[in-house]
Amino acid sequence: MNPYHPHLLDRRLGVARGILWLTMGVLAAAFFRAQILEHGKYQLQSETNRLRPFHSPPRAASFWTGTAGCWRRTCPATRSRCCRRKR
Numbered sequence: 001m002n003p004y005h006p007h008l009l010d011r012r013l014g015v016a017r018g019i020l021w022l023t024m025g026v027l028a029a030a031f032f033r034a035q036i037l038e039h040g041k042y043q044l045q046s047e048t049n050r051l052r053p054f055h056s057p058p059r060a061a062s063f064w065t066g067t068a069g070c071w072r073r074t075c076p077a078t079r080s081r082c083c084r085r086k087r
Contacts, residue, residue, distance in 0.1 A: 001008070034042075
């Protein structure tokens with residue numbers, strides 16, 4: 001039988017249409033559940049999600065000195081042993 005016969009095409013179209021409607025229904029149900037039924041949980045989470053003070057450590061990580069491929073591991077005001085220059 002010809003795979004492009006009108007009856008077979010209609011049947012495949014119906015199956016594809018059914019799968020598409022089923023997928024859209026599942027997505028709509030998931031959105032309804034998240035936005036309507038569980039809104040209280042997300043509202044509480046957003047109310048407790050406020051800005052809190054954050055104390056960052058001083059910026060004294062690694063700095064590239066540019067001299068002989070040397071890295072400073074202290075702040076730029078002090079020099080590490082491999083980067084000392086004679087003055």
